[in-house]
Amino acid sequence: MAAFSMGDNTHHHHGLGYLNANSRSMSRYMEEVIFAPLPPEVLDFLLQTSMLNRLHPDLCDAVTGYRNGEVMLTWIAQHNLFLSTLDEGGF
Structure with missing residues (x-):
């Protein structure tokens, strides 16, 4: 949820730690497959x-x-x- 709520702005630290390429892939998957149809x-x-x-x-x-x-x-x-x-x- 944190990665999704930050959108594409994944290079900033918001107390959540650095979101790397794997996190961006997971974020994209969550957005397209899980959240978009809701x-x-x-x-x-x-x-x-x-x-x-x-x-x-x-x-x-x-x-x-x-x-x-x-x-x-x-x-x-x-x-x-x-x-x-x-x-x-x-x-």
């Missing part, structure tokens, strides 16, 4: 919540300022994107 609101949600270690609908709502955390997390889980369920409630 609905814009899902991509925005993922970018806004990417710094969180754990996701919960209420926490996501607080971070994003929207009231769609549960809907977004359900959609993301149904499409097998980036999530592992931690509890019996599905979150």
Whole structure:
């Protein structure tokens, strides 16, 4: 997510370490294969919540300022994107 959010500007240090050619290839792959097909609101949600270690609908709502955390997390889980369920409630 960090490489994607920085776009092609991969030669700068932003506390993330230097992103080399392999990182740029991975960034390009993620952008073209994973992120490009996503609905814009899902991509925005993922970018806004990417710094969180754990996701919960209420926490996501607080971070994003929207009231769609549960809907977004359900959609993301149904499409097998980036999530592992931690509890019996599905979150």
